[in-house]
Amino acid sequence: MVADMTQATPPSLEHVEYVLRLGDNALILGQRLSEWCGRAPVLEEDLALANMALDLIGQSRLLLTHAGRLEGKGRDEDQMAFLRVERDYRNLTMVEVPNEDFGRTTVRNFLFSAFQVLLWEKLVASSDSELAAIAAKSLKEARYHLNHSAEWVIRLGDGTEVSHARTQAALDYLWPYSAELFAANPTDDAVSAAAIGPAWGELEAAWEAMVLPVLSEATLVVPARTPFKTFGKFGRHSEHMGHLLATMQYMQRTYPGATW
Amino acid sequence: MYTQSLSIPDGDPKGPRKVENPEYEAEFNARIDAGGFIEAKDWMPEKYRKTLIRQISQHAHSEIVGMLPEGNWITRAPSLKRKAILLAKVQDEGGHGLYLYAAAETLGVSRDELTEGLLSGKAKYSSIFNYPTLTWADIGVIGWLVDGAAIMNQIPLCKCSYGPYARAMIRVCKEESFHQRQGYDLLLQMMKGTPEQREMVQDAVDRWWFPSIMMFGPHDSDSVHTETTRWGIKRISNDDLRQKFVDATVKQAEVLGVSLPDPDLKWNEARGHYDFGTIDWEEFWDVVGGHGQCNVDRLAARNKAWDDGAWVREAAMAHAEKQAARALAA
Ligand SMILES: [Fe+2]
Ligand SMILES: [Fe+2]
Ligand SMILES: [Fe+2]
Numbered sequence: 403m404v405a406d407m408t409q410a411t412p413p414s415l416e417h418v419e420y421v422l423r424l425g426d427n428a429l430i431l432g433q434r435l436s437e438w439c440g441r442a443p444v445l446e447e448d449l450a451l452a453n454m455a456l457d458l459i460g461q462s463r464l465l466l467t468h469a470g471r472l473e474g475k476g477r478d479e480d481q482m483a484f485l486r487v488e489r490d491y492r493n494l495t496m497v498e499v500p501n502e503d504f505g506r507t508t509v510r511n512f513l514f515s516a517f518q519v520l521l522w523e524k525l526v527a528s529s530d531s532e533l534a535a536i537a538a539k540s541l542k543e544a545r546y547h548l549n550h551s552a553e554w555v556i557r558l559g560d561g562t563e564v565s566h567a568r569t570q571a572a573l574d575y576l577w578p579y580s581a582e583l584f585a586a587n588p589t590d591d592a593v594s595a596a597a598i599g600p601a602w603g604e605l606e607a608a609w610e611a612m613v614l615p616v617l618s619e620a621t622l623v624v625p626a627r628t629p630f631k632t633f634g635k636f637g638r639h640s641e642h643m644g645h646l647l648a649t650m651q652y653m654q655r656t657y658p659g660a661t662w
Numbered sequence: 663m664y665t666q667s668l669s670i671p672d673g674d675p676k677g678p679r680k681v682e683n684p685e686y687e688a689e690f691n692a693r694i695d696a697g698g699f700i701e702a703k704d705w706m707p708e709k710y711r712k713t714l715i716r717q718i719s720q721h722a723h724s725e726i727v728g729m730l731p732e733g734n735w736i737t738r739a740p741s742l743k744r745k746a747i748l749l750a751k752v753q754d755e756g757g758h759g760l761y762l763y764a765a766a767e768t769l770g771v772s773r774d775e776l777t778e779g780l781l782s783g784k785a786k787y788s789s790i791f792n793y794p795t796l797t798w799a800d801i802g803v804i805g806w807l808v809d810g811a812a813i814m815n816q817i818p819l820c821k822c823s824y825g826p827y828a829r830a831m832i833r834v835c836k837e838e839s840f841h842q843r844q845g846y847d848l849l850l851q852m853m854k855g856t857p858e859q860r861e862m863v864q865d866a867v868d869r870w871w872f873p874s875i876m877m878f879g880p881h882d883s884d885s886v887h888t889e890t891t892r893w894g895i896k897r898i899s900n901d902d903l904r905q906k907f908v909d910a911t912v913k914q915a916e917v918l919g920v921s922l923p924d925p926d927l928k929w930n931e932a933r934g935h936y937d938f939g940t941i942d943w944e945e946f947w948d949v950v951g952g953h954g955q956c957n958v959d960r961l962a963a964r965n966k967a968w969d970d971g972a973w974v975r976e977a978a979m980a981h982a983e984k985q986a987a988r989a990l991a992a
Binding site: 429433436437441442443445453456479480504558650657659662 | 726729730736737738739740741743744745746749750752756757759760763798848851852854855856859964966967968970971972973974975976977979980981984
């Protein structure tokens with residue numbers, strides 16, 4: 403709130419877009435994780451997944467509220483979350499693909515939370531003080547998500563032949579999507595020039611340094627990079643996104659203007 | 663007889679704690695009569711132990727199965743705030759399941775055995791969760807009526823004679839009353855809204871009212887509770903609890919602006935309570951007997967989760983064993 407009021411110039415489109423990316427990642431992964439409710443392999447993981455979903459939904463509320471204020475069109479967190487069209491969502495494609503099984507869910511949480519930790523670590527020093535405050539709160543949560551999912555990646559990779567094969571398959575599936583994390587975009591340049599946040603491409607080496615040792619301890623083989631590309635953070639999503647939104651937006655679309 | 667000498671040698675001159683012994687039984691009864699707690703290591707009659715295992719595990723199973731009807735609406739919650747509240751609530755219910763299983767384990771059963779009872783359909787859970795959640799208003803009504811009825815049932819259990827259960831219930835009850843307030847708040851918000859929202863609330867109340875008051879179980883005249891009462895497990899009768907719940911709820915319904923679907927519901931000055939209409943016990947026993955709309959689906963969902971997760975649990979065990987072996991070799 404304070405940040406945008408004290409800014410001499412109105413926030414740039416890139417600034418809004420950057421915050422939306424952060425908010426949509428948290429929202430869409432939170433939505434996916436909440437699908438696990440009552441379905442996890444053990445009760446403790448049911449609680450852990452719900453807890454992560456809750457953290458992410460909480461982050462998305464702060465971020466989408468902030469994005470709405472920066473945008474200046476009077477949209478609140480719910481209008482941002484529920485009433486945009488698919489092409490206006492800025493989340494990574496990786497967070498929208500289906501959960502599939504506990505293996506894919508865990509590997510995704512691991513790859514994504516490692517990225518989030520790095521991002522929040524930088525964003526605590528953002529020139530956008532509201533974003534810096536959100537980052538400080540979210541960093542603790544992301545670190546917990548990272549530790550928890552890293553432990554499971556190791557357990558599953560190292561566990562049995564079956565669990566190793568399933569976890570390797572999950573990594574093989576998700577790894578190509580991780581290229582999108584670091585894909586270059588003018589938004590990143592503008593935002594990093596204004597000291598709002600890092601260009602995501604800058605984080606690639608640190609991210610690899612974080613995830614590769616864990617994958618190796620889990621005895622998993624990291625696939626080679628391929629020409630596969632995805633564009634969720636630019637608003638071009640996978641076939642899965644529309645279904646996720648249909649479910650998530652159902653109430654707001656069915657009862658326009660109602661307050662809940 | 664050798665087997666007996668192997669069972670829990672505790673140095674008590676009266677013999678191992680597991681055997682039936684009139685002196686122990688007298689001590690046990692005296693403690694209960696004095697309003698004291700029985701703890702896990704204390705001697706207890708085998709039937710007391712079995713009764714508690716059954717009751718605590720049924721309660722735990724109810725918390726776990728109860729995650730399903732509410733989980734049905736998490737992905738469709740109409741606002742981010744409500745989504746977060748519902749996620750937190752369902753997470754609480756899972757937590758209740760966890761510490762109730764832990765309380766049951768103090769009586770000498772494993773969580774795996776209890777889970778097996780649930781998955782095979784042998785163990786019961788609260789029938790209320792075999793009703794479907796059809797609209798968003800059901801989420802509010804479950805909080806208000808179902809958590810509300812659960813609290814009524816469970817507050818006396820905070821003083822039940824078995825210490826670990828009583829202590830678990832204190833924590834559970836605190837969270838359940840929070841759920842009830844949140845459910846009621848959800849409904850208040852909807853009642854302030856559009857005609858469609860208000861209709862949705864009324865429809866949900868119409869469907870959940872009788873099932874909620876069935877949660878207190880059969881009439882006292884039709885249920886046997888002599889031992890559980892003597893043992894301080896059940897302290898207030900089904901009908902008394904049900905009456906307390908009806909009396910408390912009527913006023914809340916008025917404030918909310920909904921009607922309760924019972925033409926016979928009216929204040930009885932002489933009794934100082936609300937009278938209410940006949941409960942359809944045939945429906946109650948049908949659902950208990952497995953013929954509710956969701957019995958099959960609920961059990962199938964729990965079984966699917968368990969079966970789908972087998973490879974994960976096996977992996978965790980295999981990894982732990984490998985780690986232990988590696989630590990030994992190092
Ligand atoms: Fe509960
Ligand atoms: Fe309960
Ligand atoms: Fe509850």
